Amino acid sequence: MCNNGLRWRFGLGTILASWAIITFPLSATAAEEGDDEYGHALDWVPADASLFSTSLQLKRQIDIVADSNAWQAFREIPSVAMVWQMAEMQVMNPDGPAAMFWQLMELPENQQLAAMLGEMFSNEIAFYAAADVEKLIELGAIIQGSKIAPLIQAAFGEADDPNQARLAMIVESIVEDPSLLAVPQAVLAFSIEDEEAAATQLKRLEVLANMALKQSPLDVQVEREEIGESEFLVLTLDGTMIPWEVEAPAGTNIDQETYDSLREIVSEKELTIALGVWNGYILLSIGEDAEHLETLGEGDLLADKKELEYLEEHLEEDVVGIQYASAEVVRSQVIVAEDVDDIVPDLEELINTWDQIPDSMRESLVEDLHSFADDVKGYLPVPGAMTSCTLLTDTGYESFTYNWTPQPRLDASQALEIANHLGGSPIIAIAARGTHNPEDYELLAKWVGKGIKYFQEFGLEELDDDDRELAKKAMDIALPILERIDATTREFLIPAFEDSQSALVIDADVTSKQWHSDMPESFTPLPMAEVALVMGVSDVESLAKAMAEYHQIAQDLVEAIRKENPEAIPADYEIPAPEVNETDDGTLYTWSLGDDLDEQIVLVGAVGEHVAAFATSTNLAERVLAEEPVAEPEALSGAEEPRAVLAGIDFAALIDAIGPWIEYGIRTSVLEGEGLDNDPADDPSQAQDICSQVKTGLEILKCFRSAWSEVTEDEDGVWVTHTVSEFTDLEQ
Known part of the structure; x- marks a missing residue:
């Protein structure tokens, strides 16, 4: 009996232990999966996203402000209260301009629409764009003039109008690199709770959109398509719908060949807009197609990237915002060494062709151009990815930004x-x-010296006789002073501020x-x-010597100017x-x-x-x-x-x-x-x-x-x- 009991207990224990061993990994996996569910867009944004941002708990943050004493005090400011009251009277006036709106809002479907819009801006608004957005950002930088090459070429172009020269450079940039005109794959997502209401409103939108499109010259209509397990309203446009002129626009610096190339590039582009309800979100997708929506939330996710792992410790807190930008996106917004390399040939061509530069000066200018470019590149960033999150705290906000740019x-x-x-x-x-970095001063001194040399060798020749004589006298005074400043800076100031x-x-x-x-x-x-x-x-004594020497240099400069031109400075003036x-x-x-x-x-x-x-x-x-x-x-x-x-x-x-x-x-x-x-x-x-x-x-x-x-x-x-x-x- 005893042995049977032992065997029973041993058998039950073995069964329980075996069951635990078998099921523990499954339980652990389930727990891990549960832990990985953030409850926001990081649960589904794909790993190929180059740009991502989500704003969370929007209504809660608005309510904090709306329920505050500060908001009440603002409402009670007499001038604000008067304007507020007048606005309410206009809005609520049954015979006023808002009367039609309130009549429409009595319809159940419009009340449903208002509730849905409220939901869309209450919980989460997320955005992500895939890798092709980098080229679009780069094009934006060119348009804004923040890229070096188009800026220089527009400034020194042949056109009388710099704006036309810049427009021509933008077009030429697109023709040279058609990928700049990439249609980015981007998704804007609004978190909602009532998916049925959203689906109903999309049906209304489909009817209204197609009615409007029938009145337009475009031969297109909104189609309802099943993508993955969800239905989307899809509108597809392409570049051939643009009414291109045959001839290049008059008054621009765009030649016919470049214009034809641009028209061909744009005509081959397609733009697909998709709007639908998916997994608790209203999604608005823009891209060349909508195929990426079929596998949304599957495969590798952005949350699995090492950059996002840095946010893990914070995501368990009260998160209200998350952002991510890939190294490529950061790269597209800043000037890097490669941009300098790209512009050097253009500047070299400018030096060799600009008739205002003396022939004797061109060779040394080109040599110094390459040297200057090498020096500048040492100060330019090597872009890395960036990610951040913002937390709501009892006293405000707390944010953490992680930057991989050295x-x-x-x-x-x-x-x-x-x-x-x-x-x-x-x-x-x-x-x-x-x-x-004492070498920073070395570079500064190097290029100041070269600037002085160019002025002495070439700039003086461009002046008339009187101005040249005045400039030479000024240089005779300034050069010894600059040499003393340089020596003092090297010997005393730089060590003092080590x-x-x-x-x-x-x-x-x-x-x-x-x-x-x-x-x-x-x-x-x-x-x-x-x-x-x-x-x-670091060295108070060196600083004191530097300041004393600078003061003496300044006083000697006053004396030198007064000696050259007694009327320039009163005889009794001294630096106080x-x-x-x-x-x-x-x-x-x-x-x-x-x-x-x-x-x-x-x-x-x-x-x-x-x-x-x-x-x-x-x-x-x-x-x-x-x-x-x-x-x-x-x-x-x-x-x-x-x-x-x-x-x-x-x-x-x-x-x-x-x-x-x-x-x-x-x-x-x-x-x-x-x-x-x-x-x-x-x-x-x-x-x-x-x-x-x-x-x-x-x-x-x-x-x-x-x-x-x-x-x-x-x-x-x-x-x-x-x-x-x-x-x-x-x-x-």
Whole structure:
């Protein structure tokens, strides 16, 4: 009995264990599949998508705004309330222009349409385009003039009208590379819940569209086709439907052969538009055909790409937006080394054929053109893919962007100490650490030198005798000065700034009621923008020597000009020496800007132990010299962690700085510049009403509190931008 019991238990255990072993992979697979279902477009967008974007939880975000105290306060602003009431009266007036609309909305099918449109813009709107979109983006860049070759050729073309020259270049670009006119495979998707209602509305659209097409000169109609397991309305157009003229348009630089080639290229193009309901979405597809819709959601997906894997940790949070761009898409929007190679032959031809260039100059210009192109290419990006997502948080938004484009001139290997020298709580601040590249200055000096050489050898010859003599005298003064500047920069300035950290700080901590003597005095103190450029210093002694030498060079330049032309500069003029003051954190060198300006506005050079700054007020100069951690969000890395860039804006503080000036401007206009130093409470009611409403509007704008971003580099060389935006509602 006992043995039978053991055998029974062993047998049952074996069966259960065997069942578990067999079914565990299936269960795990099911769980994994469940985990991979994001509940949005990443579940089905194909892997060949080069461009992708989806916006999620749209209605929720709108509701947050609509339910906020800020929106209620906006509605209660008297001028807004009046306009709102007038609009409502017009909309609801049974005899008004909207009467026909409300009558139509009484029909059940139109109510269904309104509900469907509401759904379409409530949950998710997604877009993706396949690889052929890259060429279309490249064509767009050519049209905008952001590509070098068409821009140069349009500028130096034979046409009198540069716009016509550019048009000709666009056409020639298409003829040379017909793929630029590719019809991109793109899909716009709207998430819906009521598919039956959407199908009903598509039937209505089919009837209306075909009625409209019958009135058009086009011999086409909308067809209903089954693609995959869904029905779509399909409209197919082609280039032969365009009413081409036989002759090339007059007044353009397009020759007949080029025009005929363009017409042939366009005539061979087909455009297929498909609209249908698929898997909880209304899809609008544009492309040469609609075959890609048959396998939508099958096979390899965009979500499986390594670039999207970087978003995995964030997609479990409250996602409201996802974007992706392939390296090829990024490449199509920027100038890269290959673009420079493409333009060099055109510029070389221009040099050899332009009659305004002396023959003796052509050979050296061509040689320097190739050298300059090689130098420029070293500064151009090697495009990589980019992906990002945006999260909805309790205090606003948080976004993460991953960029595979190398950033060789940024250094994210160590902490950004200069972030502790941004004045504590600046309105705007941008801080960065670059790589130390003395060769950058070498290149600058090289091409400045070549420019001077060309002017001496060729430019002087183009001047008349008097101007040539003046230019030679100017060169006699300038060249020794430039040589001294060059020597000082190499010996002292570059070593002083080897740290390669820099920052731009904008604040408004100083106030005055009258910033300029010609300005009417204000009752309310007015903040003034303060700007500081802050740089990390590696060698304070070298910096001091550089500044002293530059000051002496400037004074010697004054003397040289005065010696050449005594009337140009007064005999007793000298470059003013600064007022020098010591602080706990360094030394301030201050220059006054004149008696007409408030004494708080000055030029200040500030030098501390590890930083130096140029500022427009002693207040800001002292604050950036002092070491104080910047008021950045806790979600960011913090001052002790490695990062290359930190940037932020205190938007609420910006509004606080702008507000008094807006009030000052309103009072100046209403009071016609009189009595601005009186209490605004005594102003005419018109001025008080306007100022009151503007103040309410500004308080609403301050609901956007701040935005801060940092840039770091991960162990794989991917550059990560982390941004935190904070919003706060108005109090009841």
